[in-house]
Amino acid sequence: MRVFRDRADESPLTRSRTECLLASAADGTPAIRVWRPPGVMAFGRRDARDPGFDRAVRIAEDRGFEPLERDVGGRAVAYPGDALAFEHAVPLTDASASIADRYDRATATVADALRGLGADVVAGEPPASFCPGDHSLRVAAGGKVAGLAQRVRADAALVAGCLVVTRADARAIATITDPVYEALAVPFDPTTVGSVAAAGGPSDPERVARAVEDAFVDGPWGNGRRRIDRVGDDA
Incomplete structure (x- = not known):
C-alpha cells in the first residue's frame, strides 16, 4: 500500500492529493492518507446545491474557516486544528466488493484503530x-x-472521512457547525459532537493518525506492506 504523508504536520484539503491516491489505486496499488487540514470548512456536494450555501460560506469565512468543496458526499465538516481527515483509495478489481462492503471494511478498520488506543x-x-x-x-x-x-469511479473507489481527536476540537466543531447548518437547514445538536479523547483515547492527533494509517496498511487491502511517499505543499 502507498502511504502518502505530508512534509508539514498540517496540510490543506487539496484535490491534487486525492487524485494521487486514486491514480495509485487505478494502477492496482491501494493508497492511504491521514492528515490535519486546519482552519477548513469542507462542504459536500449537497451543500453546494443548497439555497443557503452562500450564507453558510460567509459564516464560515467570518469565523476564520476557509470554505472548500470536497468531491465525496456528506454534509459540511469543520476542521479546527487537530481533527483528522483520511482518504483510502482502492482498485475496483474485485467484482464482489460493493459500496456497502467498502464502507463496512473501512468503518471497522477505523474502529479497530481507535479501540487499540483505548477508545x-x-x-x-x-x-x-x-x-x-x-x-x-x-x-x-x-x-x-x-x-x-465514498466516491466511486470506473477504476477506483475512495473512502474518505473525518475524525475528531480532542475535546477542544469537539467544542470548536459544535460552535461553528451550529450556525453553518442553520443556514443550510440541516438539523444539528451541538451536544452530539464527541472525540477520541472523550471515548478514553489519546488527545495526540499524530498518534491517532499513525494508528489509523497502520490499521489500513495491516488490513485486508495492505497486507502489512507499505511504501511511504512524502508530498509537499505543491503536490
Missing part, C-alpha cells in the same frame, strides 16, 4: 449529528467521533 467507540451516531450519515462511529453512549463518505 470505547461503537458504530452509529446520535440524532442531529454533524455530517449525518449511515457510516459513523460514536463514543459509546456519547457523541459522534467519525463519519465516512
Whole structure:
C-alpha cells in the first residue's frame, strides 16, 4: 500500500492529493492518507446545491474557516486544528466488493484503530449529528467521533472521512457547525459532537493518525506492506 504523508504536520484539503491516491489505486496499488487540514470548512456536494450555501460560506469565512468543496458526499465538516481527515483509495478489481462492503471494511478498520488506543467507540451516531450519515462511529453512549463518505469511479473507489481527536476540537466543531447548518437547514445538536479523547483515547492527533494509517496498511487491502511517499505543499 502507498502511504502518502505530508512534509508539514498540517496540510490543506487539496484535490491534487486525492487524485494521487486514486491514480495509485487505478494502477492496482491501494493508497492511504491521514492528515490535519486546519482552519477548513469542507462542504459536500449537497451543500453546494443548497439555497443557503452562500450564507453558510460567509459564516464560515467570518469565523476564520476557509470554505472548500470536497468531491465525496456528506454534509459540511469543520476542521479546527487537530481533527483528522483520511482518504483510502482502492482498485475496483474485485467484482464482489460493493459500496456497502467498502464502507463496512473501512468503518471497522477505523474502529479497530481507535479501540487499540483505548477508545470505547461503537458504530452509529446520535440524532442531529454533524455530517449525518449511515457510516459513523460514536463514543459509546456519547457523541459522534467519525463519519465516512465514498466516491466511486470506473477504476477506483475512495473512502474518505473525518475524525475528531480532542475535546477542544469537539467544542470548536459544535460552535461553528451550529450556525453553518442553520443556514443550510440541516438539523444539528451541538451536544452530539464527541472525540477520541472523550471515548478514553489519546488527545495526540499524530498518534491517532499513525494508528489509523497502520490499521489500513495491516488490513485486508495492505497486507502489512507499505511504501511511504512524502508530498509537499505543491503536490
